[in-house]
Amino acid sequence: MSSKAQLEALFSSHGISLSLLDYLERYGDPTKLELQAQEVLRGVPIQYVVGNVDFYHANLEVNKNVLIPRFETEELCDKVIRILKTWKTDMLSIADIGTGSGCIAITMKQAFPKSEVIGIDISSEALEVAKRNGIRNHVDIIWKQGDLLQPLTGKYDCIISNPPYIDKNDSEVMESVRTYEPHIALFAEEEGFKNYHNILKEVKPYLKEQYLLAFEIGYQQKEHLETYAKEKFPNAKVWVEKDLSGKDRFLFILKK
């Protein structure tokens, strides 16, 4: 059994920040501290090691079947909430395509409790996690398995998606991401654009008269996606916003 001092020395000798050890002590299982520390030393992302992560006003279970929700996605939710708050009603219909842990869907339902929110994922394993996260955070969401928009039936005020958008040949992907996070959540064909193309081509029948489409995008995808969206939605306002680190990260298409 290693003492705290021994674990600190081990982390330091591996060049791993001691703040990760503090995180383990705070959020991990105190009876498994040494085991969990070894996993962190092996490179397993700390959120998978402790099995949960905070996101906006929720705490979410995460495991190897779901992407670890990113800070940028909290920013996306925040921006969407601000735009939707200018709507005259809070009884909205909102869809989250590629819901993963359910982070976006759950945040929308927390922000607009009277709204109908649907979360869709192609992965049944991810959807199981999302369902548990809905229960864990006491929100009532419709969860459906399927390919992008295929499970949708009605018309929506708002459709949000953080789809897989990394080109398979992208050499910038961090080793720990490539090794531990689900590839179905990361990579997409057509140099990463496939899911955006498919959603933008097929989404119109699922939109109300006034609508907001909101996407998280790769920071090098702005030019193509802004042009593509303007072609598909000539009567809507189309724009891209940067994330807090100054990278082009969010695409919005708004018709009011």
Ligand SMILES: C[S@@+](CC[C@H](N)C(=O)[O-])C[C@H]1O[C@@H](n2cnc3c(N)ncnc32)[C@H](O)[C@@H]1O
């Ligand atoms: C980048 S992750 C985003 C997860 C979560 N929304 C978030 O922001 O953390 C993309 C998600 O889309 C799902 N996915 C991939 N291809 C899909 C498809 N064709 N239809 C629906 N979901 C898909 C993956 O299983 C994964 O959960």
